[in-house]
Amino acid sequence: MTRHEDDSQMSRFEREGLERFSARQCVAAVGLVAVLLLLFAGGSVREAAEEMETGWERSFLMAVGKPSDVIADNLPFQDAAGDVTAGLSPDSDLSAQAGFSDAGLTTAGGKLPPITPDYFDPQVLGENVPKRELETLLVTGDSLSTPLDLELARLLADDGVRVERAPQLGTGISNDALVDWAQLSGQLTEDNNPSAVVVFIGANEGYPLPGANGTQVNCCGPVWAASFAGRARQMMDNFRQAGETRVYWLLVPTQRDPARAPITDAVNAAVSVASQPWRNQIELVDLPSVFTPGNRYRDSMDIDGEDVIVRESDGIHLNDEGSALAADVVLDAIEQDFTYPGG
Numbered sequence: 384m385t386r387h388e389d390d391s392q393m394s395r396f397e398r399e400g401l402e403r404f405s406a407r408q409c410v411a412a413v414g415l416v417a418v419l420l421l422l423f424a425g426g427s428v429r430e431a432a433e434e435m436e437t438g439w440e441r442s443f444l445m446a447v448g449k450p451s452d453v454i455a456d457n458l459p460f461q462d463a464a465g466d467v468t469a470g471l472s473p474d475s476d477l478s479a480q481a482g483f484s485d486a487g488l489t490t491a492g493g494k495l496p497p498i499t500p501d502y503f504d505p506q507v508l509g510e511n512v513p514k515r516e517l518e519t520l521l522v523t524g525d526s527l528s529t530p531l532d533l534e535l536a537r538l539l540a541d542d543g544v545r546v547e548r549a550p551q552l553g554t555g556i557s558n559d560a561l562v563d564w565a566q567l568s569g570q571l572t573e574d575n576n577p578s579a580v581v582v583f584i585g586a587n588e589g590y591p592l593p594g595a596n597g598t599q600v601n602c603c604g605p606v607w608a609a610s611f612a613g614r615a616r617q618m619m620d621n622f623r624q625a626g627e628t629r630v631y632w633l634l635v636p637t638q639r640d641p642a643r644a645p646i647t648d649a650v651n652a653a654v655s656v657a658s659q660p661w662r663n664q665i666e667l668v669d670l671p672s673v674f675t676p677g678n679r680y681r682d683s684m685d686i687d688g689e690d691v692i693v694r695e696s697d698g699i700h701l702n703d704e705g706s707a708l709a710a711d712v713v714l715d716a717i718e719q720d721f722t723y724p725g726g
Contacts, residue, residue: 501626504662506719517542517721521577521622523549523568524584527635530703531583534710543724547575555587556614557602565614568621578629579721580622581713585635586699589646603649612653619657623664629720630665631713632658637675639698644678668716670709674701 505512520539522532532548539546549571554561564584572580592610594600600607622630634651637644651671658665674693675681683692686708693705701709 499660501661501663502659504666507662512720514720514722515578516724517544517578517717518724519545519547519575519577520579520581520717521547521549521571521575522581522583523551523571524582524633525554525586526550526552527586527633527700528581528583529706531581531701531706531709531713534703534706535581535713538710538714539723541725547577549575553587554584555590556584556618557588557590557592557611565617565621568618572621572624572628576624579631579717580628581631581633582618582622583633583709585647585650588650589643603645608649608653608656611650612657615654616657616660619661619665623661626661626664628664629717630661631668631716632665633668633670633709633713636671636673636701637678637680639680639682639694643699648678666716668713670712673708673712674705 520535522528522535529548529550529552532546532550536546536548551562551564551567554564556564588611589602591599591601592607592614594606594610600610619630619632622628632654634654635647638647655667658667671678674684680698682694682698683690685691686693686704691704693701693708695702
């Protein structure tokens with residue numbers, strides 16, 4: 384076996400006949416590559432420099448990149464290189480497609496509806512929104528809204544807030560036999576001119592609704608949910624008074640009867656979709672996460688270290704204790720947006 388005294392000695396390449404290029408030739412090769420890059424891709428140096436953080440390295444590359452960009456732009460080699468390599472990553476012809484700058488973007492189904500600033504809650508985006516004074520609070524809905532309305536009136540009694548209670552027992556959005564909520568929401572808003580509205584409805588839903596072609600659609604698939612969302616959106620638009628009124632719409636907690644779960648899920652999903660155009664005026668209050676986390680029904684829950692029954696015996700409505708807890712949750716949301724006249 385041949386023994387090498389020092390494998391780090393460069394002379395062994397000469398000894399084994401592996402030497403091919405001199406140092407001068409290597410420097411010349413690097414120089415040739417630099418010239419070719421300058422001619423064929425001079426602008427890439429400046430583009431790379433622009434993406435770097437401020438520092439001497441960026442300043443150096445910018446000093447080199449600006450003249451190299453000018454040289455490459457005034458010679459034909461850069462365009463020629465682009466033509467030769469275009470096949471490696473071909474660009475599709477997009478001239479027939481609408482772009483971001485085209486007015487009235489369209490899809491196969493027609494024009495896309497515009498996204499307006501009303502879709503966004505300014506507070507979620509970090510804006511500091513001045514609080515307004517809560518003069519009148521309207522509390523309405525079906526039987527779910529009581530005794531919540533009484534509890535809110537009691538809590539605000541000393542704060543100078545006028546609380547208007549308007550529960551409509553036995554009514555529903557999907558059943559207008561007793562009352563048409565599209566009409567009622569407009570009338571309640573006109574009569575009371577509230578600063579804010581609390582809506583808690585959903586105990587009597589699940590009735591068939593008209594679909595797009597006018598035929599009745601049973602609960603609770605996407606077609607039914609879309610029809611329900613359209614009705615809820617009409618109510619929301621009435622309550623919000625063109626943005627002058629803040630609406631707090633309470634999502635419905637899970638109910639005891641498993642057969643009602645699809646109805647509750649569809650109602651909450653539809654309400655969420657309906658509110659999207661006005662998220663800066665309509666806040667969804669997440670009562671399910673408070674009373675039925677994970678969509679698991681429970682009659683009682685821990686409140687201040689005690690196990691307290693919070694539901695009525697029907698497994699649908701909140702009792703007095705549950706309504707008191709819901710009122711605290713609602714007021715926490717209201718106090719993010721309003722001050723009270725009484726301080």
